[in-house]
Amino acid sequence: MQTKTVKVVVTGPFNAGKTEFVRAISEITPVLTERGISSEAERIKETTTVAMDFGRITVDDDLVLYLFGTPGQRRFDFMWEILAEGMLGFIVLVDSARPETFREALSILETFRAYAPTPYVVAANKQDLSDAWELDDLRIALRLDPDIKMLPCVAHDRESVKNVLLELLYSILEEIDLEEQSQ
Amino acid sequence: MKGNLKDFSGTQILNLVSLAKRTGTLDVRRNGTQASLSFQDGKLIYAAMDDDDGSLASVLARDGRITREQASVLAKRARKIGDKQLGLLLIQKGYLTRADIIRSIKKHSAAIVKQFASWQEGAFAFDPGRLPGDDRITVPLDLENIIIEIARVQKRDEQLEEEIPSLDVSLRFVDRPTVKLQDLKLSRDEWRVMKYIKPENTIRMIANRLNMSDRQIRRVVGSLREAGLIELVRVRPRERLTPEQRKEKRAIVHRLIDRIQGIGVAE
């Protein structure tokens, strides 16, 4: 039998922690294509992920989960669309300590939601930082619907990454239940 | 020369008449709309479409130089003395100058010929030798520039169809527009469309709401997009799973949950 592959997309603004997130839970080191960044605003980090972060979690011979991190810059939109195709769901990472990126996070979220109406969760990353916003405040800043899950996250802590991924999977189950009821 | 615009486009006909310096009148009929274009030596000299019959009164009214009421009074007058006499009268009385009249007529002819060029179908017939009555004012208009402009508009419409292949997508405002809204001169149609831009509205829904044709809405969306104000967002319909597919998906998700719960525990 052929191995079934399913995918979850990890998105969010530049520097939110996507690469770190994928790396924390993946069996293989994410394939990174780092490249120098030109614009001033992006000098915050020496390099950025131009291709995508790619992680894998093997369930067994028949089933593999792929995690795809999106490149954080909007000029790669066309790749997002391809990524979004057929995904089980997506995770939006937000850098809780950088409110200047919240607007961008919201717009990324809306873009993905329009690409594919799959379940998603929002992970408030970098909760270990002292100036991280609290979840309740973040929820208001991001204008999140009350029924959307917002989860605390520290991307280099595997347990926390696991929790985010599991919550997304629970949301997917809930959605299947809902669909069943509506028939 | 007879045919249908389906096989021979309006621009092609205009090109031919202009290049071959033909004289005569082209009549075109499309769904109850009738257009007549008269040419002399390849130049457009008279244009009429339905109520915009090319008479001086209707041309001046359409250009906003006189009111509709004034136009109907003048039209009555013209029936007796003819457009040429009427024009002279208006000039003598100091209501309008000769240049005003020529400008209005040229504007009228250009507008009609552009409208004609946008028709995709319609029976046409060219009647050589037939020209408007002697009492009519004819103003020769070079077709070259108009043809070039029509071709440009058509090319743009074709490009827009490629850029916006489907109207079943929605629109959104870009995060950081490179232009300031107050620096842009938006048309009335553009403002109307802007009002309906939100994720749940597809372009088609907006067009229907505003009673715009596919071509019109594409033009508006195209220019807003070119101005860097909006971008397209594709919407995929939610897939409807069959009960078997749902069962399979549920099983997959359960297996993923088990696996991920085990990470760092069983290893």
Ligand SMILES: Nc1nc2c(ncn2[C@@H]2O[C@H](COP(=O)(O)OP(=O)(O)O)[C@@H](O)[C@H]2O)c(=O)[nH]1
């Ligand atoms: N303190 C802290 N730093 C983090 C966390 N997640 C990521 N980072 C750091 O934030 C920076 C950007 O992370 P990266 O994964 O490259 O972001 P990406 O642009 O979204 O892929 C890196 O220096 C990471 O080490 C976190 O949860 N806490």
Ligand SMILES: [Mg+2]
């Ligand atoms: Mg990265």
